[in-house]
Amino acid sequence: DSDSRYDFVIIGGGTSGLVVANRLSEMRDVTVVVIEAGDSVLNNHNVSTTTGYGLSFGTAIDWAYQTEEQIYGGGSKQTMRAGKAIGGTSTINGMSYTRAQKVQIDAWERAGNKGWNWNNLFPYYLKSEQFQVPTADQAARGADYYKSYHGEQGPLKVGWPKAMTNSSMLPILDETFQQLGVSYNRDVNGGSMVGLTVHPDTLDREANVRHDAARAYFWPYENRSNLKIISNTYANRILWKDDADGDAVAIGVEVTGANGVETIYASKEVIVSAGSLKSPMILELSGIGNPDVLTKYDILPKVNISSVGENLQDQTNNGLSYEGREFWLGLPTFSVLPSAEQIYGDQLSEFSSKVMDNLGEYAKNVSISSKGAVQESNVLDALQMQYDLVFKSHVPFAEIVLIPIGHSFSSEYWPLLPFSRGSVHIKSSDPSQSPAINPSYFMFQPDLEAQVDVAQFIRKAFTTAPLNHLIGEEFSPGVEHVPEDASDTTWESWIKSHYRSNFHPVGTASMLPRDKGGVVGPDLKVYGTKNVRVVDASIVPFQICGHLTSTLYAVAERASDLIKRRYIF
Numbered sequence: 371d372s373d374s375r376y377d378f379v380i381i382g383g384g385t386s387g388l389v390v391a392n393r394l395s396e397m398r399d400v401t402v403v404v405i406e407a408g409d410s411v412l413n414n415h416n417v418s419t420t421t422g423y424g425l426s427f428g429t430a431i432d433w434a435y436q437t438e439e440q441i442y443g444g445g446s447k448q449t450m451r452a453g454k455a456i457g458g459t460s461t462i463n464g465m466s467y468t469r470a471q472k473v474q475i476d477a478w479e480r481a482g483n484k485g486w487n488w489n490n491l492f493p494y495y496l497k498s499e500q501f502q503v504p505t506a507d508q509a510a511r512g513a514d515y516y517k518s519y520h521g522e523q524g525p526l527k528v529g530w531p532k533a534m535t536n537s538s539m540l541p542i543l544d545e546t547f548q549q550l551g552v553s554y555n556r557d558v559n560g561g562s563m564v565g566l567t568v569h570p571d572t573l574d575r576e577a578n579v580r581h582d583a584a585r586a587y588f589w590p591y592e593n594r595s596n597l598k599i600i601s602n603t604y605a606n607r608i609l610w611k612d613d614a615d616g617d618a619v620a621i622g623v624e625v626t627g628a629n630g631v632e633t634i635y636a637s638k639e640v641i642v643s644a645g646s647l648k649s650p651m652i653l654e655l656s657g658i659g660n661p662d663v664l665t666k667y668d669i670l671p672k673v674n675i676s677s678v679g680e681n682l683q684d685q686t687n688n689g690l691s692y693e694g695r696e697f698w699l700g701l702p703t704f705s706v707l708p709s710a711e712q713i714y715g716d717q718l719s720e721f722s723s724k725v726m727d728n729l730g731e732y733a734k735n736v737s738i739s740s741k742g743a744v745q746e747s748n749v750l751d752a753l754q755m756q757y758d759l760v761f762k763s764h765v766p767f768a769e770i771v772l773i774p775i776g777h778s779f780s781s782e783y784w785p786l787l788p789f790s791r792g793s794v795h796i797k798s799s800d801p802s803q804s805p806a807i808n809p810s811y812f813m814f815q816p817d818l819e820a821q822v823d824v825a826q827f828i829r830k831a832f833t834t835a836p837l838n839h840l841i842g843e844e845f846s847p848g849v850e851h852v853p854e855d856a857s858d859t860t861w862e863s864w865i866k867s868h869y870r871s872n873f874h875p876v877g878t879a880s881m882l883p884r885d886k887g888g889v890v891g892p893d894l895k896v897y898g899t900k901n902v903r904v905v906d907a908s909i910v911p912f913q914i915c916g917h918l919t920s921t922l923y924a925v926a927e928r929a930s931d932l933i934k935r936r937y938i939f
């Protein structure tokens with residue numbers, strides 16, 4: 371019936387999917403439907419409250435995927451959180467709004483993705499953004515910006531929380547980090563990220579609520595007659611036209627919802643936006659992927675792309691925390707983004723040459739552990755490029771988040787560009803089963819070493835004046851567990867028993883040339899198909915130094931324009 375026929379079917383009403391749904395439904399003569407496994411969270415306090423980070427973890431709106439045992443990371447399984455809701459992971463995330471380093475977006479184009487560079491993406495960061503100029507009080511507490519870096523007309527509200535940490539904090543942090551060689555960066559959102567900064571968040575300051583993808587891109591537009599969302603419904607697989615010659619043609623999506631199993635037909639395109647841990651699974655269940663994986667579960671291969679689900683890149687997060695000598699109010703948004711030079715000082719060349727000497731070995735190991743699904747030479751190109759970004763272009767090496775709140779002063783950190791590469795694949799032909807997720811955390815020694823070295827840098831910062839005057843005892847790791855002169859082995863074992871996923875998985879359906887291990891091309895269309903695209907964190911080919919959503923909103927905005935160009939004249 372006509373109820374189940376649309377022009378565009380979008381799988382996943384998350385961060386990226388809702389942008390595409392919004393922009394495509396601006397074309398009045400097409401119909402757009404979004405299939406979303408979760409429900410509305412508009413009235414969910416755990417989501418809306420701006421001080422509620424973590425409240426939705428482990429609740430019904432958290433997929434809480436479990437990884438495989440992390441053999442290089444102490445053997446434990448890790449939890450990878452992701453939002454199951456209209457709005458996706460933007461409804462449960464930390465709201466930090468930081469983009470990327472210019473050179474690393476330019477690297478997308480250098481790797482073969484024509485048109486994907488910083489200058490082309492920048493207008494789309496602005497298009498998505500509705501920047502809220504700081505008040506005088508916020509400015510006094512450190513909120514600062516360059517006007518030319520921000521958009522004011524977009525759907526997504528970006529700004530600082532109503533209640534920020536006391537104004538005495540920033541000067542103390544600035545003086546402390548200056549001594550460690552890290553300068554203040556007034557606005558990290560212009561493509562140059564190194565430094566100490568007070569970054570904005572995705573929130574609506576006046577309403578004092580989180581601004582997620584649903585509040586920004588969906589709810590204000592839900593009455594458009596050509597836009598529909600079907601929630602509490604799982605997309606199982608893409609269905610194909612039988613007799614197509616050449617490229618595979620999608621005709622719709624099989625879903626499981628309130629009425630059992632049904633087909634939702636797509637007359638133009640199917641857009642997969644289920645997130646980087648789910649989109650590759652949907653491709654595989656639809657016959658797009660590595661034939662070795664598919665035939666194991668009796669799935670008929672439709673398009674042979676062996677790299678579907680490979681190239682998974684996430685970061686690892688640890689925390690150090692201290693007793694506070696004061697009582698801090700307000701939501702802190704302090705981040706330190708040091709370069710490798712600033713972390714390593716005169717030991718930089720020792721560290722970088724060790725990495726360089728082993729790049730070939732890493733590439734080989736990634737290829738072997740993928741059972742040949744990714745080619746050694748392609749991995750080597752990617753690792754080499756990453757090496758250049760870190761050691762020659764001096765992109766940020768780590769992010770250190772500083773959190774003075776209540777009577778404690780804690781920090782979380784993650785090295786930004788690990789060399790490890792993992793994968794995500796189906797482990798059943800049943801779409802309701804979770805995939806096998808293996809980020810391969812700490813697969814290579816420099817990743818673990820970086821995790822130690824940044825921890826030591828943070829400890830040094832907390833013992834440097836004037837910051838040291840604000841803090842008392844170290845709670846975690848605590849000098850009784852990791853003494854001041856602890857060996858690397860002691861640090862490493864603390865790290866392995868306390869780290870978590872940084873929840874920034876990317877790359878599992880990479881945008882790259884097909885012979886370079888790509889799954890989608892620069893039009894985000896899946897190779898070998900006529901009308902299936904992927905638009906979400908899966909297509910980001912190399913990890914970036916910003917938190918992901920700002921870049922995903924921009925990518926989805928640009929993708930929407932690329933799609934629309936085909937249908938409007």
Ligand code: FDA
Pocket residue numbers: 381382383384385386387405406407408450451452453454455456457458459460462463464465466467468603604605606643644645646648872873874875905906907908917918919920922
């Ligand atoms: P996203 O996960 O948003 O959307 C996928 C959607 O598809 C979901 O709604 C899901 O329910 C749905 N779906 C999946 N399978 C389906 C199926 N079979 N059928 C139908 N629907 C299906 N970023 C940032 O910028 N700042 C930050 O502070 C943080 N902090 C942070 C904290 C935590 C805890 C997490 C988990 C993540 C972050 N991030 C972040 C990362 C960021 O939020 C994340 O990368 C993006 O929101 C991902 O957007 P996507 O569009 O790729 O997927």
